[in-house]
Amino acid sequence: TMKWAFVVCAMVALSECLIQVPLEKGKSARELLEEQGLWEEYRHKYPYNPMAKFDQRFVVANEPMTNDADLSYYGVISIGTPPQSFRVIFDTGSSNLWVPSIYCSSTACMNHDRYNPGKSSTYKYNGSPLDIRYGTGSMTGFLAYDTVTVGGLPVTNQIFGCSTTEAAFMQYMRADGILGLAYPRLSASGATPVFDNMMKEGKFNSVPAFLHSNSQQGSVVTFGGINPNHYYGPITWIPLSNELYWQITVDSVTVNGQVVACNGGCQAIVDTGTSLIVGPQSSISNINSRLGASSQNGDCVFPCQTFLNPPYLTSDSKSSPQSFPQSQYYGCRTGDSLWILGDVFIRQYYSIFNRAQNMVGLAKAR
Numbered sequence: 001t002m003k004w005a006f007v008v009c010a011m012v013a014l015s016e017c018l019i020q021v022p023l024e025k026g027k028s029a030r031e032l033l034e035e036q037g038l039w040e041e042y043r044h045k046y047p048y049n050p051m052a053k054f055d056q057r058f059v060v061a062n063e064p065m066t067n068d069a070d071l072s073y074y075g076v077i078s079i080g081t082p083p084q085s086f087r088v089i090f091d092t093g094s095s096n097l098w099v100p101s102i103y104c105s106s107t108a109c110m111n112h113d114r115y116n117p118g119k120s121s122t123y124k125y126n127g128s129p130l131d132i133r134y135g136t137g138s139m140t141g142f143l144a145y146d147t148v149t150v151g152g153l154p155v156t157n158q159i160f161g162c163s164t165t166e167a168a169f170m171q172y173m174r175a176d177g178i179l180g181l182a183y184p185r186l187s188a189s190g191a192t193p194v195f196d197n198m199m200k201e202g203k204f205n206s207v208p209a210f211l212h213s214n215s216q217q218g219s220v221v222t223f224g225g226i227n228p229n230h231y232y233g234p235i236t237w238i239p240l241s242n243e244l245y246w247q248i249t250v251d252s253v254t255v256n257g258q259v260v261a262c263n264g265g266c267q268a269i270v271d272t273g274t275s276l277i278v279g280p281q282s283s284i285s286n287i288n289s290r291l292g293a294s295s296q297n298g299d300c301v302f303p304c305q306t307f308l309n310p311p312y313l314t315s316d317s318k319s320s321p322q323s324f325p326q327s328q329y330y331g332c333r334t335g336d337s338l339w340i341l342g343d344v345f346i347r348q349y350y351s352i353f354n355r356a357q358n359m360v361g362l363a364k365a366r
Contacts, residue, residue, distance in 0.1 A: 019151035021075040023090075023219035028275070029172035046169040073272075073343070074175040075221055078149045079160065080120030086113050086176040090221055091273030092246050092353055093340075094180035095187035097148065097194050098132065098161030101141065106163075108170030115162055122147045122156070128189050130161040140165045143189055150179075151223055155198055159191045178273070181353065183244050198223070199355070231350030231363035240358045245269045248360055250339065253283070255290045267338055270351060270360055274342030 033039040074087045079099065086099045100109040102116045117123040124145035132139040141163040148158040163177075180187070181195050238248045250268045253261040261283035279287075287293075352361030 019153050019223035021077070021151040021221045021223070023073050023075045023221055025073050025219060027174065029169070029174075032172055042169070042172070046167075073219060077179065079115055080117075080146050081122040082119075083149055084113070084115055084119065086115070087174065088177045088179040089175045089273060090181060091178050091271075092181045093269065093271035093273040094178060095182045095184060095193045096130070096132070096161055096191055097158070097177070097179045098130065098139070098141065098163060099177035100166065101162035101164060104141070104163045104165060106166045106170075107168060108166035108173075109163060111171055112176040117144060117146070117162070120146055124157065126159060130189055130191075132161070132188065138165075138167060139163050139170070143191060148194060150194065150198075151221075153198070153223060155194060155201065158194055158197055160194075161188075161191070181272075182246065185244050195355075226352060229366070231365055233364050235350075235352065235361040235363040237354075237357075237359045237361045240360065241267060243358055246271070246353050246360055253287065255287065258290075260286050260290050262339070268341050269338065270341045270346065270353075272343065272346060274340045276342050276344050278340035278342070280337055280339075 029042075030039060033042045074089050076085055077088055078085050088097070088099070100112050100114040102114045102118075104114060117125075126143040126145055128143045130139075130141045130143055132141075139161075141161050143159055144162050145157050145159055148155045148160065161177075180193055182193075184193055184196055187193055241247050241249045247267055247269045250262050250266050252259045252263060252265070261279065348365060350363045350365045352359075352363075354361060
């Protein structure tokens with residue numbers, strides 16, 4: 001069974017009202033390209049650098065993103081009056097909301113839904129430029145204001161990005177845009193994130209909860225509180241080490257009781273906008289060696305029976321087992337000391353992103 005559950009909270013409490021947005025697991029860009037026999041050409045033309053998203057050089061001026069070909073979960077929001085619908089990735093590794101606009105003629109925009117400000121009576125002009133850097137290429141556009149509705153919950157005068165150009169690889173992505181759930185300091189052009197405006201308006205006590213499974217349907221993001229039906233056992237709370245991303249301190253990574261990585265502690269970002277697991281090359285190589293992994297197209301692949309004795313991630317003196325339910329596992333080749341715990345990790349946990357107390361909570365997902 002493969003499940004992913006996480007929550008972003010303003011308060012650790014179950015709200016009187018839960019607003020739910022169904023999530024769908026569609027085909028990833030990799031799957032679509034493999035079906036067309038184009039994956040080999042694509043991965044060489046648009047090499048994936050997962051660490052580019054967390055390049056500190058981009059924090060102030062731009063919102064860094066990456067061309068992750070394995071992202072496949074998205075939900076539907078609407079913008080404008082009357083509403084215009086868009087499929088977005090709910091991303092804890094970025095802070096801006098952006099969607100394609102009718103002023104974008106890039107190939108990547110033409111096969112996605114595009115926002116038309118002329119058809120919305122609540123649109124307000126801003127015009128400030130927006131530049132979102134990718135591992136290769138970029139998205140450029142402008143900022144605007146309009147009513148953004150998430151799960152039937154309207155957020156008025158929400159600032160968001162409208163793309164005017166998009167990198168070519170975006171044409172293979174199922175989602176139209178991104179809804180970021182990280183901290184305001186990360187937001188490009190000083191745009192207030194949707195999450196923060198929701199809290200300011202006092203519409204609910206906590207934001208959002210996800211329940212992912214490997215099936216196409218059945219996943220959900222819940223605005224309004226922690227849902228005990230989505231997890232079992234205790235919640236392990238880990239304080240943030242950097243209130244920019246959802247960054248925590250990891251004490252060690254062990255296999256069969258032996259420390260194989262992160263000896264003496266390391267920093268990790270829990271990121272729903274990254275599909276796999278990323279770490280320093282030497283550490284990833286050591287884990288792969290212990291697990292008998294083989295390399296395929298730059299990813300590390302191993303048989304499922306390997307995970308009868310999976311690696312364990314230990315943080316804050318409490319053990320959080322990681323069972324690696326998927327066979328794909330990505331090791332960063334840059335040698336960066338930062339780890340990224342993406343979907344492969346998060347699927348196993350009901351993960352709580354608590355803004356009130358600046359902590360990440362982990363509990364086993366049902």
